Amino acid sequence: xxxxxxxxxxxxxxxxxxxxxxxxxxxxxxxxxxxxxxxxxxxxxxxxxxxxxxxxxxxxxxxxxxxxxxxxxxxxxxxxxxxxxxxxxxxxxxxxxxxxxxxxxxxxxxxxxxxxxxxxxxxxxxxxxxxxxxxxxxxxxxxxxxxxxxxxxxxxxxxxxxxxxxxxxxxxxxxxxxxxxxxxxxxxxxxxxxxxxxxxxxxxxxxxxxxxxxx
Numbered sequence: 001x002x003x004x005x006x007x008x009x010x011x012x013x014x015x016x017x018x019x020x021x022x023x024x025x026x027x028x029x030x031x032x033x034x035x036x037x038x039x040x041x042x043x044x045x046x047x048x049x050x051x052x053x054x055x056x057x058x059x060x061x062x063x064x065x066x067x068x069x070x071x072x073x074x075x076x077x078x079x080x081x082x083x084x085x086x087x088x089x090x091x092x093x094x095x096x097x098x099x100x101x102x103x104x105x106x107x108x109x110x111x112x113x114x115x116x117x118x119x120x121x122x123x124x125x126x127x128x129x130x131x132x133x134x135x136x137x138x139x140x141x142x143x144x145x146x147x148x149x150x151x152x153x154x155x156x157x158x159x160x161x162x163x164x165x166x167x168x169x170x171x172x173x174x175x176x177x178x179x180x181x182x183x184x185x186x187x188x189x190x191x192x193x194x195x196x197x198x199x200x201x202x203x204x205x206x207x208x209x210x211x212x213x214x215x
Contacts, residue, residue: 001115008067011091015062022056025165030060032173038065041112041147044173045138045199047131047207048120050157054093057118057154060171071117073104105141112145118152121196127158129214131207134200139192142179142199149177151202155212172206 022028036042046057058070069092076095079085096104111117119141121134142149156169177198185191207213 001111001113003069005067007090008069011058011069012062012066014091015059018055019059019063022059022169026160027166027168028056028060028170030063030171030173032175033060033064035173035175036061036064036116036150037148037176039114041114041145042116043112043142043145043147043149044070044116044118044152045121045149045203046118046152046154047203048122048125049127049129049154050125050160052157052160052162053120053154054118056157056169057152057171058091060173061116061118065116069115071108071111071115073108073117073119105137108141109145112141112147117147121199129158129212131200131204131214134196136189136192136196138199139195139197142195143183143187143192146179146183149179149199150174151177151199151206153203153206153210153212155207155210170210170212172210174202174206177202 044061046053054072054074061070062068071092071094073096074088074093076097078088079095094104094107108117119138121138122132123135126132151174153172160167160169179195179198182191182195204213
């Protein structure tokens with residue numbers, strides 16, 4: 001997908017403004033950013049514990065890949081207001097209806113040909129920090145598009161207040177996942193479940209390594 005230089009500059013500038021708040025006024029750190037490829041279709045699959053993640057996760061990525069985009073599906077209610085719609089769209093967000101959204105899935109599949117996309121396989125926030133089950137639809141998208149999948153663990157944002165200072169949070173990017181054995185299986189619901197289960201297990205392993213896994 002072609003994106004204008006002006007939009008890329010705007011996104012990078014916005015990320016650095018957000019980053020000043022997140023990593024200077026607060027203590028948001030990243031680990032494993034070297035695992036994120038510089039090019040190609042990349043899916044960052046993360047746990048979902050706070051609404052702030054869609055703002056701060058781009059900073060964790062774009063600071064290492066300036067002038068790139070990190071696209072994000074977001075609930076359609078955020079696009080009802082004209083000003084909000086223009087702002088979120090300029091940052092690379094696009095609306096998704098609850099439950100099954102064929103149009104949004106097609107958008108994600110198109111983007112994953114050569115872009116970076118962040119997605120929350122759980123489909124809903126878990127403010128208590130627990131890791132919920134992954135949505136089968138994410139497994140289907142991965143099976144169809146076969147991007148580089150980076151498991152991502154977000155820690156601490158569920159305790160943040162805005163505005164706030166000195167708050168701690170961490171984003172951990174794991175190594176790319178290998179689905180070769182699962183891609184060899186039939187394109188069906190069972191295979192899609194196996195794929196997303198592998199993603200969720202990788203996220204759980206990252207959380208456990210950081211001592212942040214919640215049963």
